[in-house]
Every structure is written in C-alpha cells, then in structure tokens.
Amino acid sequence: MRFQLPLIAAIAAVPLASAQLNELAKKAGKLYFGTATDNMELNGTYLKILDDTKEFGQLTPANGMKWFAVEPEQGVFNYSDGSVVANLATKNKQKLRCHNLVWHSQLAPWVDATTWTKKTLTAALINHVTHEARHWAGQCYAWDVLNEALNDDGTYRNDTFLSVLGPDYIKIAFRAAAAADPHAKLYYNDYNIESPGNKSTSVRENIVKFLQDDGIRIDGVGLQSHFVTGSSPTIDQQIATMQSYADMNLDVAITELDVRNLLPSTATVLAQQSKDYANAVGACMQVDRCVGITVWDFYDPYSWVPGVFTGYGDADLWFSNFTKHPAYYGVVGALKNSTGKHHHGRAELSWEA
Ligand code: 9MR
Secondary structure (H helix, E strand, C coil): CCCHHHHHHHHHHCCCCCCCHHHHHHHCCCCEEEEEECHHHCCHHHHHHHHCCCCCCEEEECCCCCHHHHCCECCECCCHHHHHHHHHHHHHCCEEEEEEEECCCCCCHHHHHCCCCHHHHHHHHHHHHHHHHHHCCCCCCEEEEEECCECCCCCECCCHHHHHHCCHHHHHHHHHHHHHCCCCEEEEEECCCCCCCHHHHHHHHHHHHHHHCCCCCCCEEEECCEEECCCCCCHHHHHHHHHHHHCCCCEEEEEEEEEEEECCCCHHHHHHHHHHHHHHHHHHHHCCCEEEEEECCCEHHHCCHHHHCCCEECCCCECCCCCECHHHHHHHHHHHHCCCCCCCCCCCCCCCC
C-alpha cells in the first residue's frame, strides 16, 4: 500500500509521448505527412528522424528522378540516384511521391541543344516518360508528371517542349505516363498557384480542362507552397484555391511546403512563421480532397532557400542543432485541431457535433 502513491506520482510525471506529424495527419484522415530528401543527407540524426514513420509517412526525392539524372544522354537511362530514396521509402513503408517527369529546369542539356522536329521530339518525350515511369511503376504513389509549365501571368512557359510541340506536349506527357504507370496518381505541380489569380485560373483552364476535354487522365494538382513569412496566402485563399481544383474531380496535395524567414529569425518572426505553416496545413485539413502535406525538407541546413534567396533562411521545421522551430508545434496544432473534422468518408468522433 505504501508504494501506491509514489508509484502513481511517478507515472503521472512521465510526459505523454507527444504525437508526431504523420501520426496526426493520418488521425485527421489524411494519407501522409511527408518530406523531400536527398541522397547525401541520409545519415546520422537526420536519418533517424526521416526514418521515423510517426513523423514522416512519405518521401520525395529532391533531385534523383529529374531528367538530367535519369536520362543524361539520349536513350541512356540511369536510375541509381533516384532508387536510393525510392528504396528507402519502400524499406520504411513510406509512400513515395515521384518527382518529376517533365520540367524545363534540371533538364538534360541534350534536350535543349538538339534541333528537333515535332516528330523527333515527340518520340524523345514519350521515350523518356515511358522508360522512367515504367521503371518505378509500383513504387510511386504519385508522379509529378509535369512541373512548373506556367508563367506567373498564366501563359504557358516557353521552353523547348512548348516551342517545338506547342501545348500538345502536355497531352503527350500525361498520356505516356498513364500508359506506363496505371496505378500512380498523375499530378500537375507548380508554385504560386495557392491563391486565386491568373496562374491558378490557368492551371484549371490550360492544364486540367485541357487534358480532361481530351479524356486524358490527370488525378491531382500539387501546390508547392514555397511561402515567405508574413506574406503567405491566407488560409481562406488557400482553401478556396485547393477546393477549385478539387471541384474538377481532382486530388490536391501540398507538395513542397516551406516558409522562409528574412534573417535573423527573432521570436516575433518565428511566431509568424508558425502561423504561416499552420495556415497551409490547416487549409489542407479543411479540404477533403487534400490527401497530404510534404515539406521541402525538414532540416534547415538542407533547405534550398539560402542558396537562392539572399538574406532568407530558417525555412524548415528543424533548426541546424536539431531543435524544433515553433512552427513544428504550429503544424501539430493545425493537424490536431482538425482531427475528426475532415476525413475520407469515415465516421469519426467529432467535437463539432
Ligand atoms: O531541392 C532542389 C534543389 O536541390 C535543386 O538545387 C533545385 C534546382 O532548381 O531544385 C530543388 O527543388 C525544386 C523542385 O524540384 C521544384 N520546385 C522548386 C524546388 C526548389 O527549387
């Protein structure tokens, strides 16, 4: 008897294991919370966190599946880089978002250097998409078939594909992807399409409707969501835009979320960053067809931001010393708030009722 009280006190003093991102996302009816990652990052404390499926249930290779890596010379395919992340996801039972089949950037130089006819470029495009999508068929939950094909004003981006083939290259790419991997969800993926405006209108008109009118399969729109602390779209703008894609009978996903700070990251800046992260995640929670959220890496030293935006950084959820940003808890809050509210048709307890 005399041990009872201290024992109870000891149990009460043990902090409850705190729920983690993927765990909470799944409780809220989503398929995953995930992250981008890259081959040279896969070691030490970082890898421990990446491997923890309570935290991350989905991986995206940041570079290894891009055209320059996969088909560096015409007709010569190299899957070694991309397979590292793909096989890690398989080993961990994490979903894999495959990224990407067609993009103007990080393209193999031969594509821009060759003098094409419509016939020869069509063949090269089909060949690339077919080989690559077939190679990882069965492993990819989703494919970003086409990445960043629009300018910010909504016009088609004038790259080699557009200038030789016109917009039909989009149909060629999605048709080939559908044939090569019948099970992967086929996505269009872009940035600055998270709030209403010319670019999001163009996604609906010039990508989705353009394909659907021809009976070509497209399953989803990926909203990259590379945001800036203090000037991210509002949660209402994000919900409205996601819903506008969902209303075309599509899934949506946040595919590359990060929120960059103008350095230094004061307490005020970090608090605002937390709100911005929470709004993005909260928007996905409010849209039934939003299947999941992917951050574009989770550890500040591996962020693409400082290399591209001078003076900006700390855009991810973990600081370089592996402590968590306040934004981590902002995301946790957004995932928890919606638990039970939105789900894929499953009856769950709802505190709203
Ligand atoms: O994270 C990628 C980085 O390592 C590359 O250097 C960069 C080159 O553009 O691409 C990064 O990923 C991009 C993604 O593929 C598409 N959307 C924008 C991402 C950030 O640049």
